[in-house]
Amino acid sequence: MTVNISEQFHSVGEDICDIKAPSGPIDSRWADRKFSAKLVNPANRRKIEVIVVGTGLAGASAAATLGEAGYHVSSFCYQDSPRRAHSIAAQGGINGAKNYRNDGDSVYRLFYDTVKGGDFRSRESNSYRLAEVSVDIIDQFVAQGVPFAREYGGLLDNRSFGGVQVSRTFYARGQTGQQLLIGAYQALERQVAAGTVEVHTRHEMLDLVLVDGRARGIVVRDMVTGEIETHTADAVVLATGGYGNVYFLSTNAMGCNATATWRAHRKGAYFGNPCYTQIHPTCIPVSGDYQSKLTLMSESLRNDGRIWVPQKAGDDRPADQIPENERDYYLERIYPAFGNLVPRDIASRAAKNQCDDGRGVGPGGLGVYLDFADAVSRLGRAAVEEKYGNLFDMYAQITGENPYETPMRIYPAVHYTMGGLWVDYDLQSNVPGLFVTGEANFSDQGANRLGASALMQGLADGYFILPNTIADYLAASPFAKIDDDHPAVTAAKRAVQERIALFLAIDGTRTVDSFHKELGHIMWEHCGMERSADGLTEAIYLIRSLREDFWNNVKVTGVNEELNQTLERAGRVADFFELAELMCIDALHRAESCGGHFRVESQTADGEALRDDEHFAYVAAWEFAGATPILHREPLKYEYVEMKARSYK
Numbered sequence: 001m002t003v004n005i006s007e008q009f010h011s012v013g014e015d016i017c018d019i020k021a022p023s024g025p026i027d028s029r030w031a032d033r034k035f036s037a038k039l040v041n042p043a044n045r046r047k048i049e050v051i052v053v054g055t056g057l058a059g060a061s062a063a064a065t066l067g068e069a070g071y072h073v074s075s076f077c078y079q080d081s082p083r084r085a086h087s088i089a090a091q092g093g094i095n096g097a098k099n100y101r102n103d104g105d106s107v108y109r110l111f112y113d114t115v116k117g118g119d120f121r122s123r124e125s126n127s128y129r130l131a132e133v134s135v136d137i138i139d140q141f142v143a144q145g146v147p148f149a150r151e152y153g154g155l156l157d158n159r160s161f162g163g164v165q166v167s168r169t170f171y172a173r174g175q176t177g178q179q180l181l182i183g184a185y186q187a188l189e190r191q192v193a194a195g196t197v198e199v200h201t202r203h204e205m206l207d208l209v210l211v212d213g214r215a216r217g218i219v220v221r222d223m224v225t226g227e228i229e230t231h232t233a234d235a236v237v238l239a240t241g242g243y244g245n246v247y248f249l250s251t252n253a254m255g256c257n258a259t260a261t262w263r264a265h266r267k268g269a270y271f272g273n274p275c276y277t278q279i280h281p282t283c284i285p286v287s288g289d290y291q292s293k294l295t296l297m298s299e300s301l302r303n304d305g306r307i308w309v310p311q312k313a314g315d316d317r318p319a320d321q322i323p324e325n326e327r328d329y330y331l332e333r334i335y336p337a338f339g340n341l342v343p344r345d346i347a348s349r350a351a352k353n354q355c356d357d358g359r360g361v362g363p364g365g366l367g368v369y370l371d372f373a374d375a376v377s378r379l380g381r382a383a384v385e386e387k388y389g390n391l392f393d394m395y396a397q398i399t400g401e402n403p404y405e406t407p408m409r410i411y412p413a414v415h416y417t418m419g420g421l422w423v424d425y426d427l428q429s430n431v432p433g434l435f436v437t438g439e440a441n442f443s444d445q446g447a448n449r450l451g452a453s454a455l456m457q458g459l460a461d462g463y464f465i466l467p468n469t470i471a472d473y474l475a476a477s478p479f480a481k482i483d484d485d486h487p488a489v490t491a492a493k494r495a496v497q498e499r500i501a502l503f504l505a506i507d508g509t510r511t512v513d514s515f516h517k518e519l520g521h522i523m524w525e526h527c528g529m530e531r532s533a534d535g536l537t538e539a540i541y542l543i544r545s546l547r548e549d550f551w552n553n554v555k556v557t558g559v560n561e562e563l564n565q566t567l568e569r570a571g572r573v574a575d576f577f578e579l580a581e582l583m584c585i586d587a588l589h590r591a592e593s594c595g596g597h598f599r600v601e602s603q604t605a606d607g608e609a610l611r612d613d614e615h616f617a618y619v620a621a622w623e624f625a626g627a628t629p630i631l632h633r634e635p636l637k638y639e640y641v642e643m644k645a646r647s648y649k
Helices: 028-035 057-069 109-115 126-143 176-194 259-268 299-303 329-333 344-356 373-380 380-398 454-474 488-507 514-529 532-551 565-589
Strands: 049-053 072-076 197-200 203-211 215-221 228-232 237-239 275-284 306-310 368-371 410-417 434-436 617-624 630-635
Touching: 028 109, 028 454, 049 057, 049 215, 057 072, 057 176, 057 197, 057 380, 057 454, 072 368, 109 126, 126 176, 176 197, 197 237, 203 228, 203 259, 203 344, 203 488, 215 237, 228 488, 237 259, 237 454, 259 434, 275 299, 275 344, 299 380, 306 344, 329 344, 344 368, 344 410, 368 454, 373 380, 410 532, 434 454, 454 565, 488 532, 488 565, 514 532, 514 565, 532 565
Parallel strands: 049 072, 049 237, 072 197, 237 434
Antiparallel strands: 203 215, 215 228, 275 410, 306 368, 368 410, 617 630
């Protein structure tokens, strides 16, 4: 294999390591770390202030738990209510290694599935801790009253998800994220009522305040009045989600953005594995140029739905006119051991390959069928409706088609990002006092996230991990009080004000959305499901050219001192430009295929991803350095799982 050693777009710094990661038997590492970490006594907690940015599952659970512990917490979100966080959109379920089905599941098996599903690009210690904590998450939410689905006898029900051969996913029909967020929200509001948490809605973080190299506060904009505010604390927690909207079209809510994490990156926080983007195989296909987002159909549908395309290329007959012997159930054919429940990255590439071969269905041939005819025949329509009814209703409302009678049409779309700010075992970035949870950190998922693991990771971080690890840092606090007139605070505030003034002064001729849409097209074509050295190099130059045009020709209407959504989007898209370039640089340097990162130059004879463990078994942690980012490698070592080629056949 040819290794890409070109440093045309980046330089290389020293290797890094996670000094907080414990050693010893893997099943005792988390307990050992908790015991060795310093504590903060209850009386001192009342003197300590913590800022939590984001109110999704990771942010709401962290703020609620820290408030319950006695810290004073300031919570920020750009939505009009914490309940509007994007976690509400998660559908299929949450993993928990309870082994309720007695089908061979265990904490170790969930750990193994996570490391294997991540294509051996995640940390062993973190992945095991995630699996270990998963059992507590389920108990936590049952106690909170989350209405998980139950079997006839009253026990919690489970179903399977992609990449595994056991049933460990707990669910509440197709609205699991909504129900879990309500549970976390009520825990948050309990602390609001108790006076330990103060929630600031409609406030967007625009910069991080550093004092003597430590994270000590944030700069936010009141999205209603335009007022620029500064808030200081002893530590800052970012729980602001992923960056999938860099592609313009994704399953994320339109407001999802990367500004909080990117501003922190520019202040020194390393960005880990930005090229690892998950393409979800089960989304409603694009229906026209006018769309601003895509809609996810839960992966849980692959439990009972069968995926197929016509055997003959160019066959445009309606699905019900294509006989069984002229259908290709390609996942069942290629991957007989896992069938329709292969991991997301594999299912997505397989769908793309079918469409590239001319066997796609629907407008433009960009779709495959997800067929429930067998399930309805086997279980009856009532049973299928009980399990998936709201998802079927959503599909019918969007497409005008009845999925009980005709197969759904699905196609891959950008969904989740495994990359994010680099953190150590304690969830602290390389910037002291800056902690990052949930999808905002580079995660425990490696190069690919198994289904039903996003909710698990966000809640594990917020409820069980961060409240323990942040105490080790806060034990040295309270730190010296930082006033609003501190030079570092005023400098950060002034920089935000000047940037806003610059947006308003450009007065160009192109809309923000037109730039975002063009950027998304570049990213999807060159840094989407397939990447190549030539395509990524071209993308970098295209992004740089488009970014220059943006700063000379964008049109931002209105003023700052009012509700101004165009101004909000301009700031977010400006950050997306810089992030997109780093994603392409990261994808270009990683001359291997692994998980969601598929380089066409690195594949097996039958088209499967081909890793290069000799040269790329590391986390890529990028340091901001303007036009030439600095790569720091964190080598990955495996003691409990053998690194080998993934196989789901």
